[in-house]
Amino acid sequence: VFKRKTKTALHQESLFKPIARDLKNDPKRIIAHLDMDAFFASAEERERPYLSGRPIVVGSDPSGGKGRGVVSTANYLARSYGIRSALPISKAWQLSQEAKRAGKPEAVFVGCNFFLYEKISSRIVEITQEMLQEFKADLRRPLIEIAGIDEFYLDLSFLGDYKKAERFGEKLQQRIKKQEKLTASIGLGPNKLIAKIASDFQKPNGLTVISPEKVDDFLKDLPISKIHGIGPKTNLIFKTQKVNTVGEAGRLPMDFYQKGFGKFGEDLYWRLKGIDSRPLERPTKAKSIGCHETLMEDTFELGKLLPKLEAMAVEIVGRMRRDGFKVFERGVLTVRFSDFVTKTRSKTFSQPISSKLELEKWATKILLTFLDKRENKTGQSIRLIGLRIEKMK
DNA sequence: TCTGGGGTCCTAGGACCC
DNA sequence: TCTGGGGTCCTAGGACCC
16 A cells, blocks of 8 residues: 555655555554543542532633633533533523522532643653553553543553453552542553543443454444544534444545545544554644633723733743743734634744743734724624744744 | 633645745 | 746644643
């Protein structure tokens, strides 16, 4: 099997390099995916025992039902009210009020405390490292990938078989429960893709093992949106082909994927067959640092916008330095108008910038062009402003 | 129901160089 | 005067993930 023939590839060596990686899964590989259950909400519940047994919603300030944010995480009790991640916080508030009227306990709304979550997250990594050591893993190669604040991939291939890997997973769950008073779900499979879907399969506190011979059956009836990388837009493209499940997607030829999805297409074709050879990744340095904020109310007023920009510039340059960077070479300003149209303006500077003041000055200049009547034709007020830096050194 | 905040990666057109 | 093509960088926007 050769890489797709494109004009540009014709003279490149890569054309003649077979990519065996996608033909089948490595039979010796055993990958685990560990995913903390309702992480933020569980963490808050643990920290405040008086919350225990109550529906908890972590996210933006609901402001008595007028808040403009969304739910970050809801615990399982809150989920039984229909409250879940990404739901507008105002809607979550309504659902909680309805539950109250039905005689159920009102939900408790809590803001995010990333400092706490980071701390717990690194302790989970420590616990996992200790277990790997006890099981005599060769730690010279990376066996843990931190895929997010509450999820990790483990390479358990060294254990040799799924039975042992399953026992490792159970023991890890028990330790996390004992030491951190939190539950995690684990999925085991021949690659990252299957492990991740498996960890989600029996939440919370589940352990799902999908050995290579079970992969096809496991995937067959799953909705394709369960595949990492298939979001709402991609899902829609499949819908137009009357494809809903992973099994049905197998009908579509490679050609469909290559034409429709560009670089991602070929990977996707194989992933829908359960084949995935992505290695575990080591942590990398940040490629951008930024913040943005949805304002309490939409506004045109410079008096409200400029202080936000300054605060963001301070925050960003501070974080840049803490991360060990001295300068940056690119800035990006984002403005979202009240009609939700979002515009960005970016610039690669001819000289690297190190100061908060210069960043702020550039951002202000750009913001003014957005507020300029000629630019802002529809006269929309501003809902969100954001600032970020890239190409840090 | 009225849509957060932190990111990463990809695409596509245009400028510019050889 | 018309016409190449590869490569890289820049910018704006968008999909997706947690």
